[in-house]
Amino acid sequence: MIQMTNVIKRFGSQTVLTDVSFTAHTSQIFGLLGPSGAGKTTIINILTNQLQADGGSHTIDAAPFETGLMLDEDGLYVRLSCLENLNLFADIYGLPRSRSKEVLESVGLQDAAKKAVSALSRGMRQRLALARAIINEPKVLFLDEPTSGLDPTTARGIHKLINGLRERGSTIFLTTHNMDEAVKLCDHVALLHKGVIVEQGVPKEICERHNAIKTVPDLEAVFFKLTGAELE
Amino acid sequence: MRSAKAIFIRQATDLFKNRLVMVQYIIFPVVAFIFTEMVAKADESIPDYMFVSMFAAIFAGMTLVATTAGVIAEDRENKSLRFLIMAGVKPHEYLLGIGGVILAASFLVSLAFALMGGFSAANFARFLTIMMLSSTASILLGASIGMLVRNQQAATAIGMPVAMILGFGPMLAMFNTTVEKIFSFFYTQQLNVVANDFTVDLTKPITIVLVNIAFLLVLFTVAYRKKGLSA
Numbered sequence: 339m340i341q342m343t344n345v346i347k348r349f350g351s352q353t354v355l356t357d358v359s360f361t362a363h364t365s366q367i368f369g370l371l372g373p374s375g376a377g378k379t380t381i382i383n384i385l386t387n388q389l390q391a392d393g394g395s396h397t398i399d400a401a402p403f404e405t406g407l408m409l410d411e412d413g414l415y416v417r418l419s420c421l422e423n424l425n426l427f428a429d430i431y432g433l434p435r436s437r438s439k440e441v442l443e444s445v446g447l448q449d450a451a452k453k454a455v456s457a458l459s460r461g462m463r464q465r466l467a468l469a470r471a472i473i474n475e476p477k478v479l480f481l482d483e484p485t486s487g488l489d490p491t492t493a494r495g496i497h498k499l500i501n502g503l504r505e506r507g508s509t510i511f512l513t514t515h516n517m518d519e520a521v522k523l524c525d526h527v528a529l530l531h532k533g534v535i536v537e538q539g540v541p542k543e544i545c546e547r548h549n550a551i552k553t554v555p556d557l558e559a560v561f562f563k564l565t566g567a568e569l570e
Numbered sequence: 571m572r573s574a575k576a577i578f579i580r581q582a583t584d585l586f587k588n589r590l591v592m593v594q595y596i597i598f599p600v601v602a603f604i605f606t607e608m609v610a611k612a613d614e615s616i617p618d619y620m621f622v623s624m625f626a627a628i629f630a631g632m633t634l635v636a637t638t639a640g641v642i643a644e645d646r647e648n649k650s651l652r653f654l655i656m657a658g659v660k661p662h663e664y665l666l667g668i669g670g671v672i673l674a675a676s677f678l679v680s681l682a683f684a685l686m687g688g689f690s691a692a693n694f695a696r697f698l699t700i701m702m703l704s705s706t707a708s709i710l711l712g713a714s715i716g717m718l719v720r721n722q723q724a725a726t727a728i729g730m731p732v733a734m735i736l737g738f739g740p741m742l743a744m745f746n747t748t749v750e751k752i753f754s755f756f757y758t759q760q761l762n763v764v765a766n767d768f769t770v771d772l773t774k775p776i777t778i779v780l781v782n783i784a785f786l787l788v789l790f791t792v793a794y795r796k797k798g799l800s801a
Contacts, residue, residue: 386656403658413649415580417587422580429576430657454587470653 339364340385340478340511345394347380347533354380355533358394362526367500367510369524369541371517371557373567377533378513379410382480385511398478400509403431406476410483412467416456420447420466423455424473431474441469446495461492468496472503479503481512485519497523517557521545527557531565573659577667581641585671591637595675598629599682606686619687623765624741626683630676630701631737631758634708635715636729638672642716643725646797661794669709676705693768700772703779704761710786711736717793757782 340362347355355377362368370378383389385396386407398405414423424438442448445465455463464484471479484500485493500523504510514520520527521541528538537544537560545555548563561567585591602625610616645651645668654664680701684694712729719725740762743750753759760775 388652388656402656405656407653407656409649409652411649413651413653415584415650416648417584418580422583426576426580427653427657429579430573430654430659432572474657 339399340368340397340509342381342385342396343394345381345384345391345396347377347384347389348392353533355384355391358530358533358535360528360535360538362509362511364399364509365504365507366525367504367512367523369520369527370511370513370530371515371520371527371561372513372530373515376530378530379482380533381530382409382482382511382513386480400477403474404477406471406474406479406508408464408467408471408479408481408484410486412463414455414463414466414470417454419452419454420458420469421451423466424470427470427473433474437473441473442466444472444499445469461488464488465492465496468499472499475506476508479508479510481510483513483515485514485516493519517561521555521557529557529561529564531561531567536561536564571663571666573654573657573663574666574670577654577659577664578670581668581671582674585675591640594633594637595679598625598633599679599686601625602683603686619689620766622683622687623762626680626697626701627704627740627758627762627765628737629679629683630704630708630761631740632733634672634676634705635712635733635736636726638669638709638712639715639719639725639729640712640722641668641672642713643719643722646716647721661791664794665710665713665790669706669713672709673702673705676709677702680705689768696768696772697765700761700764700775700779703776703783704757707757707779707782707786708733708736710783710790714786714789714793717790717797754778 343359345355345358346353358381370381372378380389384391385398386405420442421438424442425435428435428438439448439451442451445468447462447465447469450458450462455466458466468484471481485496488496500510524541526539527541527544528535541557542555544560545557548560550556550559550563602621605621606618610618610621680698684697687697689697715729715732716725719728736756736758739749739753739756740759743753743759755778757779760778764770764772764775
């Protein structure tokens with residue numbers, strides 16, 4: 339479970355998060371939706387103790403070594419190969435190195451195992467970053483814009499992987515500005531606008547509340563109705 | 571220790587793939603060899619080990635500071651360190667992993683210097699001891715700089731002048747007593763003294779180097795805790 343209660347964050351005189359509260363339950367995919375600059379990454383940084391909140395509280399029912407993290411900046415070692423990058427974390431977590439090959443296969447990068455990270459495409463790097471995030475089979479997984487800038491096929495592969503992790507009991511917290519992705523993937527979503535959660539709940543129910551179901555639930559229309567802002 | 575070993579293996583692999591850093595380790599022994607063979611051995615008034623001691627002191631004082639600062643600043647700049655910290659890696663484990671590889675490389679270079687110097691067995695051991703202690707201090711200083719600066723560019727901009735002051739300071743101290751007094755508190759001066767005079771009692775130089783190491787260790791730990799996650 340991940341819980342945030344009345345969290346406030348300021349950078350100088352600018353308040354970037356105002357009374358942010360939500361709960362992501364165990365084995366749930368929780369989506370935090372909002373445009374760039376809404377405060378999504380700040381929330382992840384606070385939840386992973388990379389930033390201190392100025393008010394409120396947050397809890398995660400997992401130890402640091404039981405969490406996985408995939409950020410927009412992947413932090414991969416560019417001169418090392420895919421396998422060497424994963425072996426480092428397998429060694430840190432005390433896992434057998436065969437686990438590196440397993441996760442590399444699960445993200446479809448087995449053929450690039452010996453390729454240097456510097457030679458990978460953006461999509462391949464993102465998949466490798468995801469492989470590193472799940473190498474320790476985390477109880478809680480944070481994904482910051484996991485499919486941003488990826489082609490639909492690669493994005494679908496990542497969605498499948500995320501669903502598989504949820505089925506195996508992981509709690510997944512993801513941020514996105516892609517409303518279709520949120521509707522397809524998330525059990526629960528929160529809409530964030532200028533540091534304020536303007537709506538939250540089950541995606542279909544939110545859309546029903548705001549009469550935004552046409553042929554499919556249209557979260558983008560809900561967001562626009564509530565904030566007057568476009569997502570991109 | 572598991573994390574330290576993992577980072578050691580990663581750093582060693584990375585070092586072999588990073589030719590720019592490799593060149594910095596090789597250049598000083600090569601230059602010392604050329605000077606020893608072409609100048610010192612041709613001139614009887616110059617001791618055979620003179621250029622060995624000189625370049626060894628510059629290597630320990632400069633190269634190690636600059637390369638350690640660069641490696642750590644790179645880890646911070648591309649956020650790799652953030653993922654290590656999130657995986658529970660502690661400051662001493664990170665330092666042992668990174669510093670261990672650089673110290674091992676420094677040992678090999680120091681061994682090459684010692685063999686070139688043609689020292690007696692006792693002086694060989696003295697030379698290696700002071701080189702390893704000074705290398706440890708330089709690695710800690712470089713690591714602290716790497717932690718405190720914003721990026722690799724800043725690591726070079728700050729690390730290089732600091733390394734030059736430390737590396738060339740002892741030479742300046744030979745001509746100026748005030749500079750000598752000031753530099754007597756720094757480990758590079760002690761390295762220079764011991765490497766050039768094999769009759770000097772080691773108690774004082776080793777004590778000063780150890781005090782330098784203790785101070786720099788505290789500096790690194792504070793810097794890691796404060797700046798490890800930011801860049």
